[in-house]
Amino acid sequence: MKRLALIFALLAAPAFAQSDPTETARVAMEELEAASEALQSAERSSDRVKALTQTVQAYESGLAALREGxxxxxxxEAAIQGVFEAESERLARLLGVLQSIEAAPEPHLLLHPEGPIGTARTGMILSEVTPGLNREAQRLRAALQEVALLRALQESAVGTLEEGLRGAQEARTALSQAISNRTDLPKRFIADEDAMANLVATADTLESFASGLMSATVEDTSISIAQPDFTEARGTLELPVLGRVVRAVNEADSAGVRRPGWVIATRPLTLVTLPWPATIRYLGPLLDYGLVAVVEPGEDYLMVLAGLGELYGEVGDVLPGGAAIGLMDGPDAQDDQAVLISNPSASGAEASESLYLELRHEGEPVDPAQWFAVTVD
Known part of the structure; x- marks a missing residue:
C-alpha cells in the first residue's frame, strides 16, 4: 500500500506538474486559430509581405507548441501506464478488496470465526484500512480519468495540427508570391553578374569568398539609405530561424570538421528571417554549404546563412529586420504535411534541417554568442 501511494505521489510531483501538457496544447490551438485569422487579414493588408511573414512565424510557433504539448x-500517459503495468498485481488486489467489501452482506462483515474478540479486531483493522483503500481508489480513478483526457486531447490536437499545417503551407506559398511581386524595396548595390560568377567559381573557402565579395558588386551612389548602427545590436539579436543551437563555434561535427559559426537545428521548410536590417550581398549556391545568403548588417560586417532550400530577394536589396530571406530545405508542398505531422511525440528527431550561421567583421569570423541573446548548451 505504501509503495503504491509513493508511486502516485511521484506522478503528482513538480517534475511532472511543472509543464501541463493539456494547457500547452490548448494555448497552441489558440495560437493556430489566431494565425489562421491573421492569414485572412494579410490578404487585405497593404504590406502583405510583412503580414504574411508574421503569419508564417505564428503558424510555426503554434505548431511547435502543439507538438510539444x-x-x-x-x-x-506512458508514465501512468508504466505505473499500472508495474503495479498490475497490486492494483488487482486493491480492486478485489474493494469489490469484496462492496459485495459482501453487512451481517457477514460483523462476524468472525474466532468470536467477539476476532470480530472486534477485524473492525479495528477495517476502520484503519478502509480510509487508505478509499484514498488509493480515488488516486486510481483520477489517473484513469487523466489517461482518458490525454487521449481525447491527442485525438483533437491531431486534427488541429493537420489544419495548421495546411494553413502554414498556404501562408508560405502566399509569402513567396508576395515577395516575387515586391517592387518597392530600396536597392543599394547592383551586382556584376560576371564578376560574381567568377568569384563563386574560384572561391575555395568561405573566407576567400567573403573577402572578394565586395568587389563583385557595384555601388549605386545615387541612393542613400540610413540604417541603424549594427554595433548597438550586440547581445540582443534573435535567431534567424525557429530552432536551437546544436553546435557552437569550432565544435567538431561527426566528421571532425570545425567551423567558426553556429549550427542551428530546425524543422523542414521553416522560415528564415534577418535578425537585423541588412543589404543582400549574395544569394545562391556556394561550395559545400548548399544555398547561401550573405547579407551586410553593418559596415565591415557580413552575416552568412547557409543550408537553405529556397532564397528570397535579389543582390542589392535593403531589407528591414525580421524580413524573410528564405525557407529551409524540405519536401515538396504535397509531401509537406505528411513529413511535418509524422511522429509528433518526438522532439529532436523532427529538427532534421541545419542552418549554418557565421558572422564576420573585417573579413574575420567573430563568435555569434557575443551578438545573439541565446544560451548555447
Missing amino acids: LRQARVR
Whole structure:
C-alpha cells in the first residue's frame, strides 16, 4: 500500500506538474486559430509581405507548441501506464478488496470465526484500512480519468495540427508570391553578374569568398539609405530561424570538421528571417554549404546563412529586420504535411534541417554568442 501511494505521489510531483501538457496544447490551438485569422487579414493588408511573414512565424510557433504539448501528453500517459503495468498485481488486489467489501452482506462483515474478540479486531483493522483503500481508489480513478483526457486531447490536437499545417503551407506559398511581386524595396548595390560568377567559381573557402565579395558588386551612389548602427545590436539579436543551437563555434561535427559559426537545428521548410536590417550581398549556391545568403548588417560586417532550400530577394536589396530571406530545405508542398505531422511525440528527431550561421567583421569570423541573446548548451 505504501509503495503504491509513493508511486502516485511521484506522478503528482513538480517534475511532472511543472509543464501541463493539456494547457500547452490548448494555448497552441489558440495560437493556430489566431494565425489562421491573421492569414485572412494579410490578404487585405497593404504590406502583405510583412503580414504574411508574421503569419508564417505564428503558424510555426503554434505548431511547435502543439507538438510539444502532444509529446508531453504521450510522455505523461506512458508514465501512468508504466505505473499500472508495474503495479498490475497490486492494483488487482486493491480492486478485489474493494469489490469484496462492496459485495459482501453487512451481517457477514460483523462476524468472525474466532468470536467477539476476532470480530472486534477485524473492525479495528477495517476502520484503519478502509480510509487508505478509499484514498488509493480515488488516486486510481483520477489517473484513469487523466489517461482518458490525454487521449481525447491527442485525438483533437491531431486534427488541429493537420489544419495548421495546411494553413502554414498556404501562408508560405502566399509569402513567396508576395515577395516575387515586391517592387518597392530600396536597392543599394547592383551586382556584376560576371564578376560574381567568377568569384563563386574560384572561391575555395568561405573566407576567400567573403573577402572578394565586395568587389563583385557595384555601388549605386545615387541612393542613400540610413540604417541603424549594427554595433548597438550586440547581445540582443534573435535567431534567424525557429530552432536551437546544436553546435557552437569550432565544435567538431561527426566528421571532425570545425567551423567558426553556429549550427542551428530546425524543422523542414521553416522560415528564415534577418535578425537585423541588412543589404543582400549574395544569394545562391556556394561550395559545400548548399544555398547561401550573405547579407551586410553593418559596415565591415557580413552575416552568412547557409543550408537553405529556397532564397528570397535579389543582390542589392535593403531589407528591414525580421524580413524573410528564405525557407529551409524540405519536401515538396504535397509531401509537406505528411513529413511535418509524422511522429509528433518526438522532439529532436523532427529538427532534421541545419542552418549554418557565421558572422564576420573585417573579413574575420567573430563568435555569434557575443551578438545573439541565446544560451548555447
